[in-house]
Structures are given as C-alpha cells and as structure tokens.
Amino acid sequence: MAEISTLGVIGAGQMGNGIAHVAALAGLDVVLVDVKAEAVEKARATIARNLARQVSKGSIEASARDAALDRIRGGTEMAALSAADLVIEAATEREDLKVSIFRQVVPLLKPEAILASNTSSISITRLAAVTDRPHRFIGMHFMNPVPVMKLVEIIRGIATDEETFNAVQQLAERMGKTTAVAQDFPAFIVNRVLIPMINEAVYALQEGVGDVRSIDAAMKLGAAHPMGPLELGDFIGLDTCLAIMRVLHAEMGDSKYRPSPLLVKHVEAGWLGRKSGRGFYDYSQDPPRPTR
Ligand SMILES: CC(=O)CC(=O)SCCNC(=O)CCNC(=O)[C@H](O)C(C)(C)COP(=O)(O)OP(=O)(O)OC[C@H]1O[C@@H](n2cnc3c(N)ncnc32)[C@H](O)[C@@H]1OP(=O)(O)O
Ligand SMILES: NC(=O)C1=CN([C@@H]2O[C@H](COP(=O)(O)OP(=O)(O)OC[C@H]3O[C@@H](n4cnc5c(N)ncnc54)[C@H](OP(=O)(O)O)[C@@H]3O)[C@@H](O)[C@H]2O)C=CC1
Numbered sequence: 001m002a003e004i005s006t007l008g009v010i011g012a013g014q015m016g017n018g019i020a021h022v023a024a025l026a027g028l029d030v031v032l033v034d035v036k037a038e039a040v041e042k043a044r045a046t047i048a049r050n051l052a053r054q055v056s057k058g059s060i061e062a063s064a065r066d067a068a069l070d071r072i073r074g075g076t077e078m079a080a081l082s083a084a085d086l087v088i089e090a091a092t093e094r095e096d097l098k099v100s101i102f103r104q105v106v107p108l109l110k111p112e113a114i115l116a117s118n119t120s121s122i123s124i125t126r127l128a129a130v131t132d133r134p135h136r137f138i139g140m141h142f143m144n145p146v147p148v149m150k151l152v153e154i155i156r157g158i159a160t161d162e163e164t165f166n167a168v169q170q171l172a173e174r175m176g177k178t179t180a181v182a183q184d185f186p187a188f189i190v191n192r193v194l195i196p197m198i199n200e201a202v203y204a205l206q207e208g209v210g211d212v213r214s215i216d217a218a219m220k221l222g223a224a225h226p227m228g229p230l231e232l233g234d235f236i237g238l239d240t241c242l243a244i245m246r247v248l249h250a251e252m253g254d255s256k257y258r259p260s261p262l263l264v265k266h267v268e269a270g271w272l273g274r275k276s277g278r279g280f281y282d283y284s285q286d287p288p289r290p291t292r
Pocket of ligand 2: 010011012013014015016033034035036039089090091092093094097101118119120121141142143144235236237240275
C-alpha cells in the first residue's frame with residue numbers, strides 16, 4: 001500500500017482539531033471537514049493557539065508551526081475528501097450520525113482509501129458494514145488532548161485486513177503515538193474502564209458521598225489522577241460520556257453500566273462541560289467554580 005500522505009478528518013470539534021494538528025506536524029496534508037464553517041474556523045484558531053504554545057515551550061520550531069498550518073485545508077464540502085488516502089471520522093458520538101456520514105462519504109473516496117472512526121464506544125464492525133470497504137475500515141481512537149496524550153487505540157472490525165491494520169499502526173507511530181490493540185467490544189479498553197469510573201463519581205455526587213471539590217480532590221491527591229473524575233467528565237464532554245455509558249449498558253446488558261440520572265440530567269439541560277461553559281463546574285468563572 002502506498003504511504004498515507006493526505007489525511008481527511010470529518011468533524012472539527014476538540015478531537016478533529018487535535019488529530020489535524022498532530023497529523024500536519026507529522027508532515028501530512030490535512031483536509032478538515034465539518035457541517036459548519038464556524039466549526040472549521042474555530043478549529044483553525046485552536047490549532048494555531050496550541051501550536052503557538054508548543055513554540056513558546058520550545059517543543060517545536062516556529063517554522064514547523066507555520067508549515068503545519070499551511071498543510072491544513074478546511075471547509076464544509078465533503079467532496080474535498082476525494083484527495084485523501086485515509087479519512088478519520090471524528091464527528092459527534094451518535095451511531096445514526098456516523099452511519100449517515102459514511103454513506104455520504106463512501107462514493108466520494110478513492111477506491112483504495114482507508115476509512116477510520118475515532119468513535120469512543122461504537123462497534124467498528126457495525127460501522128464498517130455500511131461502507132463498501134469493510135476490509136479497509138478500522139477504529140483509530142485518539143485520546144484527548146490529542147497533541148499531549150501518547151496513546152492511540154487500534155480496533156480491527158471483523159473484516160479489517162492486515163494491510164489496513166499495518167498502514168494505520170505505522171501512521172499512528174509516524175504521528176508520535178504509541179498504539180494499543182483492542183478487540184471490537186463496546187467502548188474498547190480505555191473507555192471500558194475510564195467512563196464507568198466517571199459515571200461512578202457522578203453517582204457519588206448524586207448520593208452526597210462528597211461534593212464536586214471533594215470528589216475531584218480525593219481522586220487527584222488520593223489516586224494520583226491528573227484530573228478529578230468530574231473535571232475529566234467536563235473535559236471529555238458529558239454528552240460523550242453519557243453516549244458511551246448508553247452503549248455499554250445496552251450492549252453488555254449489565255445494570256452495572258446504567259448511566260447516573262444526574263449525568264442524564266446534565267446532558268438534558270445542555271450542561272455538557274467545558275464546551276458548553278457549564279458542567280460539574282461553571283467555566284464563566286476563573287478558576288472554574290464547582291456547581292455542587
Ligand atoms: C473519551 C475518550 O474516548 C478517550 C479519552 O480521550 S479519555 C481522556 C483522556 N485524557 C485524560 O485523561 C487527560 C487527563 N489530564 C491530563 O493528562 C492533564 O490534566 C492535561 C495534559 C490535560 C493538562 O495537564 P496540566 O499539567 O494540567 O496542564 P498544562 O501544564 O497546561 O499542560 C501540560 C502540557 O501539555 C501541553 N498541552 C496541554 N494541552 C495542549 C493542547 N491542546 N495542545 C498542545 N499542547 C497542550 C502543555 O503545553 C504542557 O506542555 P509541557 O509539558 O511541554 O509544558
Ligand atoms: N471528547 C473526547 O475526550 C474524546 C472523543 N472521542 C470521540 O471523537 C468523536 C468527536 O468527539 P469530540 O471531538 O469530543 O466532539 P465535539 O462535540 O467536540 O465535535 C464533534 C464535531 O462534529 C461535528 N459534526 C456533527 N455532525 C457532523 C457531520 N454530519 N459532518 C461533519 N461534522 C459533524 C459537530 O458539529 P456541531 O457542533 O455543529 O454538532 C462538531 O463540530 C466522538 O465520536 C467521540 O466519542 C474520542 C476520544 C476522546
């Protein structure tokens with residue numbers, strides 16, 4: 001298989017912008033597509049800010065920042081993905097949405113292009129089955145924030161071939177990441193362990209075991225986590241955390257995965273965490289103020 005030189009990214013949210021950032025720094029040409037032009041503009045600004053931070057910390061040269069920014073093209077036209085050797089889908093964590101994106105994108109792609117999903121929980125085999133190329137479809141699961149976190153989980157669907165697996169593993173390494181291979185089970189490895197922990201922290205909050213500050217301090221200082229579980233839930237996005245718990249609950253059929261009603265309420269209220277300005281913390285204050 002020819003080397004991957006052009007990467008398509010669908011979804012210019014926090015994961016899409018991080019993937020575009022790291023890929024462009026690694027020398028790939030990047031096409032970043034979102035339904036909203038504002039999302040692409042915001043992603044460009046975020047990438048420029050994060051690259052500038054890396055320059056000021058001395059981890060990259062200013063020339064590398066400029067070259068990376070030049071390599072990223074963005075827009076709302078899916079047709080731009082026809083140039084891509086690999087397309088990574090990083091849109092909202094909803095299976096119906098991802099299925100409709102794959103159906104729309106497949107006719108536009110080169111026949112040999114690989115399709116990957118950055119899904120946090122959804123079956124790779126099921127997503128692959130709606131495309132014309134299940135053998136060239138794979139899970140490529142980056143961690144947030146992408147420029148900082150070392151891991152990419154790689155998940156083969158039942159039909160994924162070795163050539164695709166090897167190409168994606170090599171690309172992850174070229175992007176400076178370490179890979180862990182997970183089987184295609186709900187939420188794979190990281191989120192099978194991490195998201196039920198966050199959900200449990202929300203239960204602890206709901207039951208009054210501790211308030212937001214105590215729960216986060218307990219896990220930071222008592223278990224050496226870099227962020228407390230409620231702060232981390234806000235960082236990931238509470239809508240994404242709930243979507244993952246719902247996949248685990250439905251597909252594992254075990255009540256231990258039931259989402260906390262307080263988590264459900266937050267999402268219903270539109271309190272999605274940092275991205276909406278309020279979650280378990282209120283981000284209109286500096287430093288953010290716990291809400292309970
Ligand atoms: C839901 C899923 O499907 C899967 C997931 O992703 S689950 C979530 C996984 N992620 C985590 O668990 C993150 C946990 N949190 C952390 O590791 C840390 O709090 C953090 C890395 C986010 C921030 O660390 P911190 O020490 O509090 O902040 P800060 O000092 O600002 O940043 C640490 C470094 O990262 C860099 N950094 C932070 N965010 C960055 C970004 N978006 N882009 C580039 N660099 C960034 C900083 O510049 C800094 O670099 P140096 O070490 O060179 O100084
Ligand atoms: N957040 C995290 O920590 C992690 C998330 N993931 C996964 O990555 C994916 C993206 O998550 P994240 O970046 O956090 O989510 P965000 O909500 O930050 O971004 C999702 C983006 O996708 C856009 N979008 C929605 N529909 C479409 C469409 N039809 N075509 C193109 N773009 C679309 C959204 O636009 P709009 O805002 O208009 O709806 C938004 O800009 C999810 O599958 C998630 O589970 C994986 C690892 C970590």
